[in-house]
Amino acid sequence: MKLNVSLGVIGVSVLLGVLKMSELLDKAKNYVVEKVTNMPKPEASVTDVDFKGVSREGVDYLAKVSVSNPYSTPIPICEIKYSFKSAGREIASGTIPDPGSLKGSDTTMLDVQVKVPHSILLSLARDIGADWDIDYQLDLSLIIDLPVIGDFTIPLSQKGEIKLPTFSDMWA
CATH class of the missing domain: 2.60.40.1820 (Immunoglobulin-like)
Structure with missing residues (x-):
């Protein structure tokens, strides 16, 4: 029983980590898109x-x-x-x-x-x-x-x- 609870807690922690990483990647992508859009062009x-x-x-x-x-x-x-x-x-x-x-x-x-x-x-x-x-x-x-x-x-x-x-x- 304890083993199942520990794996469940680890699974939730991994899921939260993946969500935070996804948010970080979205912010980085938006930053790059904004910079490229505002770059001077010929x-x-x-x-x-x-x-x-x-x-x-x-x-x-x-x-x-x-x-x-x-x-x-x-x-x-x-x-x-x-x-x-x-x-x-x-x-x-x-x-x-x-x-x-x-x-x-x-x-x-x-x-x-x-x-x-x-x-x-x-x-x-x-x-x-x-x-x-x-x-x-x-x-x-x-x-x-x-x-x-x-x-x-x-x-x-x-x-x-x-x-x-x-x-x-x-x-x-």
Whole structure:
């Protein structure tokens, strides 16, 4: 009889110890989540989207992206994904693998080249209309590798108008 009571007391003590350990782990987890949430993170913005050139394959546009790094060490950029839309449909998309890294405690300018095939531009004739421009939406995902956190995606979106090249632009 005494043996059963002793094992019951030990079982309750172990159960209470496990509950206290669980509470301690929950507090530690909440502390880490709060600290990570409040950490400064890199911020980005699209500063310009403009005509770059014409080739046999299509028309090239260049998006300039400004990314600020709040940390003193460089941060590697894993990849940049982009989607270029006009008239409600995607006209170009792609991925730029390993485009470099962000300078420590500085702002880095990234160039994202978008190539739109000529055949797609011809199918957008209604949107181009009399003003000879394309209404566009550029969606970018900058995927960077933050220490401790891991891969972190900065989503960007830019809407605007781009003038199509004229003959003088092509031969200038």
